Amino acid sequence: MKLHHVIEAQQFDLATLSRLFEVTQRMEQVVAQGGVGDFQNRVMAALFYEPSTRTRFSFEAAMQRLGGRVISTENASEFSSVAKGETLEDTIRIMNGYADVIVLRHHEMGAARRAAAVSRVPIINAGDGPGQHPTQALLDLYTIRKEIGAIDGLKIAMVGDLAQGRTVRSLAYLLSRYQGVKMYFVAPPLLRMKDDILNHLRERGVEFVEEPTMEAVLPEADVVYQTRIQRERFGDRLADYEKCRGIYVLTQESLRRMRSGAIIMHPLPRLDEISMEVDADPRAAYFRQAQNGLYVRMALLTLLLDGTTHPRQY
Amino acid sequence: MKLHHVIEAQQFDLATLSRLFEVTQRMEQVVAQGGVGDFQNRVMAALFYEPSTRTRFSFEAAMQRLGGRVISTENASEFSSVAKGETLEDTIRIMNGYADVIVLRHHEMGAARRAAAVSRVPIINAGDGPGQHPTQALLDLYTIRKEIGAIDGLKIAMVGDLAQGRTVRSLAYLLSRYQGVKMYFVAPPLLRMKDDILNHLRERGVEFVEEPTMEAVLPEADVVYQTRIQRERFGDRLADYEKCRGIYVLTQESLRRMRSGAIIMHPLPRLDEISMEVDADPRAAYFRQAQNGLYVRMALLTLLLDGTTHPRQY
Amino acid sequence: MKLHHVIEAQQFDLATLSRLFEVTQRMEQVVAQGGVGDFQNRVMAALFYEPSTRTRFSFEAAMQRLGGRVISTENASEFSSVAKGETLEDTIRIMNGYADVIVLRHHEMGAARRAAAVSRVPIINAGDGPGQHPTQALLDLYTIRKEIGAIDGLKIAMVGDLAQGRTVRSLAYLLSRYQGVKMYFVAPPLLRMKDDILNHLRERGVEFVEEPTMEAVLPEADVVYQTRIQRERFGDRLADYEKCRGIYVLTQESLRRMRSGAIIMHPLPRLDEISMEVDADPRAAYFRQAQNGLYVRMALLTLLLDGTTHPRQY
Numbered sequence: 001m002k003l004h005h006v007i008e009a010q011q012f013d014l015a016t017l018s019r020l021f022e023v024t025q026r027m028e029q030v031v032a033q034g035g036v037g038d039f040q041n042r043v044m045a046a047l048f049y050e051p052s053t054r055t056r057f058s059f060e061a062a063m064q065r066l067g068g069r070v071i072s073t074e075n076a077s078e079f080s081s082v083a084k085g086e087t088l089e090d091t092i093r094i095m096n097g098y099a100d101v102i103v104l105r106h107h108e109m110g111a112a113r114r115a116a117a118v119s120r121v122p123i124i125n126a127g128d129g130p131g132q133h134p135t136q137a138l139l140d141l142y143t144i145r146k147e148i149g150a151i152d153g154l155k156i157a158m159v160g161d162l163a164q165g166r167t168v169r170s171l172a173y174l175l176s177r178y179q180g181v182k183m184y185f186v187a188p189p190l191l192r193m194k195d196d197i198l199n200h201l202r203e204r205g206v207e208f209v210e211e212p213t214m215e216a217v218l219p220e221a222d223v224v225y226q227t228r229i230q231r232e233r234f235g236d237r238l239a240d241y242e243k244c245r246g247i248y249v250l251t252q253e254s255l256r257r258m259r260s261g262a263i264i265m266h267p268l269p270r271l272d273e274i275s276m277e278v279d280a281d282p283r284a285a286y287f288r289q290a291q292n293g294l295y296v297r298m299a300l301l302t303l304l305l306d307g308t309t310h311p312r313q314y
Numbered sequence: 315m316k317l318h319h320v321i322e323a324q325q326f327d328l329a330t331l332s333r334l335f336e337v338t339q340r341m342e343q344v345v346a347q348g349g350v351g352d353f354q355n356r357v358m359a360a361l362f363y364e365p366s367t368r369t370r371f372s373f374e375a376a377m378q379r380l381g382g383r384v385i386s387t388e389n390a391s392e393f394s395s396v397a398k399g400e401t402l403e404d405t406i407r408i409m410n411g412y413a414d415v416i417v418l419r420h421h422e423m424g425a426a427r428r429a430a431a432v433s434r435v436p437i438i439n440a441g442d443g444p445g446q447h448p449t450q451a452l453l454d455l456y457t458i459r460k461e462i463g464a465i466d467g468l469k470i471a472m473v474g475d476l477a478q479g480r481t482v483r484s485l486a487y488l489l490s491r492y493q494g495v496k497m498y499f500v501a502p503p504l505l506r507m508k509d510d511i512l513n514h515l516r517e518r519g520v521e522f523v524e525e526p527t528m529e530a531v532l533p534e535a536d537v538v539y540q541t542r543i544q545r546e547r548f549g550d551r552l553a554d555y556e557k558c559r560g561i562y563v564l565t566q567e568s569l570r571r572m573r574s575g576a577i578i579m580h581p582l583p584r585l586d587e588i589s590m591e592v593d594a595d596p597r598a599a600y601f602r603q604a605q606n607g608l609y610v611r612m613a614l615l616t617l618l619l620d621g622t623t624h625p626r627q628y
Numbered sequence: 629m630k631l632h633h634v635i636e637a638q639q640f641d642l643a644t645l646s647r648l649f650e651v652t653q654r655m656e657q658v659v660a661q662g663g664v665g666d667f668q669n670r671v672m673a674a675l676f677y678e679p680s681t682r683t684r685f686s687f688e689a690a691m692q693r694l695g696g697r698v699i700s701t702e703n704a705s706e707f708s709s710v711a712k713g714e715t716l717e718d719t720i721r722i723m724n725g726y727a728d729v730i731v732l733r734h735h736e737m738g739a740a741r742r743a744a745a746v747s748r749v750p751i752i753n754a755g756d757g758p759g760q761h762p763t764q765a766l767l768d769l770y771t772i773r774k775e776i777g778a779i780d781g782l783k784i785a786m787v788g789d790l791a792q793g794r795t796v797r798s799l800a801y802l803l804s805r806y807q808g809v810k811m812y813f814v815a816p817p818l819l820r821m822k823d824d825i826l827n828h829l830r831e832r833g834v835e836f837v838e839e840p841t842m843e844a845v846l847p848e849a850d851v852v853y854q855t856r857i858q859r860e861r862f863g864d865r866l867a868d869y870e871k872c873r874g875i876y877v878l879t880q881e882s883l884r885r886m887r888s889g890a891i892i893m894h895p896l897p898r899l900d901e902i903s904m905e906v907d908a909d910p911r912a913a914y915f916r917q918a919q920n921g922l923y924v925r926m927a928l929l930t931l932l933l934d935g936t937t938h939p940r941q942y
Contacts, residue, residue, distance in 0.1 A: 034353025043664025056386045061357050061412040064383035069692035071685045086897035097919030098689040269400035286733050291411030349669025371699045375671050375726040378697035583714035605725030
């Protein structure tokens with residue numbers, strides 16, 4: 001059960017998730033009390049081959065609130081790798097000499113796995129192209145557990161672009177590990193949840209329905225997980241795009257249909273798929289969800305670094 | 315008198331300025347003694363939508379000398395905001411989950427005020443376009459107080475581009491709060507101090523004169539505040555530009571005309587409006603002035619963070 | 629023997645090198661034990677006028693493992709200097725107000741020396757254009773001493789581009805300070821070691837030979853120092869380039885010819901001049917060499933900062 005690398009959402013079984021969420025809960029207290037110095041002089045490298053300021057900030061704040069240190073780049077492509085032809089593997093081997101843990105953001109699917117194959121220090125996948133972004137899925141799950149109280153028996157509606165969103169795909173996968181979860185997939189035909197996930201849910205015996213509109217679903221769901229519909233997916237069928245966007249806007253009217261104990265989640269950034277007027281409602285959980293990212297990442301760093309000595313010598 | 319945000323120079327009354335300068339003075343001692351650990355595990359976010367390395371470095375060094383931590387970006391425009399259409403307000407709300415204080419540099423006037431309106435943690439305005447840059451005005455004032463001994467009764471000459479320089483405009487405004495200050499505005503007609511400030515000074519009964527050249531003013535002034543004349547303001551009237559620049563160069567000859575206890579200030583960077591030969595004179599205060607920026611920013615961070623617990627929970 | 633600035637390899641005499649390597653060895657232990665807090669609240673400025681992520685990371689990790697703090701930029705050119713015409717000297721003077729030590733990377737030869745001339749805090753040259761990169765030469769020397777046990781009596785083969793590589797030029801120079809060193813220069817005619825170094829070696833009575841191929845040299849050398857041959861040096865004579873590259877590839881066959889106690893070094897990044905299959909051999913020292921950079925830089929920072937108080941007041 002010792003964590004070595006964080007590469008993909010699927011690697012987390014129920015026991016590891018449960019342990020992770022325990023530590024995450026402890027991190028909330030730690031931060032409220034002003035942080036700890038457990039990782040004084042431990043160094044985290046944020047190695048971002050493409051900018052993702054929010055994800056980087058969340059990891060860097062997490063490491064620093066643990067008392068640790070950060071070295072950081074958002075243009076690792078100007079690093080030797082691309083500029084002079086160095087392989088990702090060599091870059092990782094060199095970083096092993098400087099850092100105790102490496103947070104990797106890369107544009108190529110599978111990059112995190114390749115990095116982990118040669119790294120003596122833990123790799124955390126902070127997104128590898130169309131591949132995985134496991135810490136987002138973990139913070140989503142933690143948010144549900146914290147806000148709703150339990151995951152078993154959950155009724156969740158996922159709304160918007162279910163075809164390409166890494167977030168909803170990983171979340172659906174992780175939720176399938178729990179008991180009695182029911183999922184409502186609300187998406188236009190072009191953006192419906194893909195068959196690999198649906199088949200996986202059928203195999204696990206997870207109940208799900210596909211719905212073209214939100215209205216019937218809102219009174220049922222404990223969680224309404226809203227996503228951004230991306231214009232670029234529609235090519236020049238702009239009318240279709242505008243129509244999809246129009247259907248899936250959460251407003252005060254939507255709040256009236258929702259259960260009093262339900263919550264709205266969103267991976268952010270949001271455009272107008274959630275009206276500003278919704279923000280003031282206590283069920284608007286999306287900014288709390290982003291803040292949970294800090295605690296989950298603190299917990300992951302703790303699980304990865306605890307009991308290790310560094311930097312690992314060649 | 316508790317500071318919540320630092321948005322504009324005008325928000326500082328005499329009592330707050332006096333308190334700020336007391337703390338700033340203490341900060342000079344703290345740094346000389348190797349810093350303090352008061353803000354261990356507190357996180358400052360430097361959120362710069364445009365690069366301003368010097369201002370960023372000054373804030374980051376200030377936070378770190380207080381024992382605090384920093385997360386930082388100089389290309390926040392590649393952040394979700396611009397790239398995906400997120401509002402500044404949402405970005406600030408998310409940063410509230412990571413950081414205990416946010417230093418914001420933005421290209422749009424009013425951005426700092428908009429950020430403060432939604433932020434649960436303090437916002438410090440590090441320049442918002444043609445708007446405000448209040449910490450520069452505060453460090454200018456602190457420098458005068460430290461070098462000259464008092465601000466009441468001060469005679470100050472402001473030289474160069476008085477029309478567009480945020481620095482001299484804010485400084486004139488703040489100085490109007492003190493007693494018996496006399497101002498000499500030395501500028502070419504195109505770049506003279508604008509009427510909004512002149513009217514404000516008249517209302518406050520502050521004595522001022524406008525002078526086309528420096529020579530008559532130099533023997534009078536306690537402070538000669540030199541600024542850079544920016545070529546782009548002159549369009550294709552290049553001869554006019556060269557003439558203005560030519561008049562307003564401080565040299566050893568200028569030093570001979572100045573009083574022995576007077577000082578030269580400059581917001582920096584300088585081009586050739588102050589000759590290199592002037593640097594060696596003890597009255598050349600501009601590099602000390604830049605260093606005071608460190609202490610003033612340490613003091614502001616202390617006033618903003620003291621007694622708070624963080625991060626503020628949603 | 630007190631170090632004030634680190635500008636060029638030549639400034640290090642045998643006594644200083646010996647002291648530096650003692651401290652470096654201590655740093656290896658310090659890191660293995662989790663670092664120290666000696667430089668709590670001391671601030672290092674990484675002032676990079678061109679990106680060099682690896683060098684920057686190495687310095688930043690070094691400072692942080694000493695308990696120190698870092699302020700950092702990789703685009704110092706967008707700083708006032710270039711953008712508004714500020715001189716390097718003024719920038720350094722301002723940084724003196726914020727930082728306790730400045731690591732400078734610059735595109736112009738001689739920049740580090742100019743910076744040191746006006747700086748009240750130590751300057752470390754992290755590469756100034758075609759000029760010097762002294763910390764690379766120091767970590768090379770430390771690696772030889774650590775891996776081989778002694779430098780006196782060393783037999784070293786330098787392979788590849790000996791004409792332009794700062795690394796091999798500085799290393800040859802430093803090695804000439806030691807007794808009984810023999811050098812083999814293996815390079816195509818276009819890329820042979822330049823006469824200034826060869827003449828220096830003759831003056832010092834250092835034994836060297838020039839060889840067109842590696843094969844005869846491999847069984848002799850204690851150290852095979854491989855370098856990357858840069859295509860751009862060959863212009864459109866692409867056939868020549870391919871031929872040079874072809875000759876100088878280290879493979880398992882090369883390992884069979886090498887002595888059992890010998891090592892392979894490389895400044896990295898490597899392309900295909902060392903086959904991946906070589907990595908697993910214990911004589912492949914190049915990743916250990918990169919890691920030694922961390923320890924050497926920690927030692928330099930320690931020697932520069934020990935006993936100073938900061939920031940130096942104007």
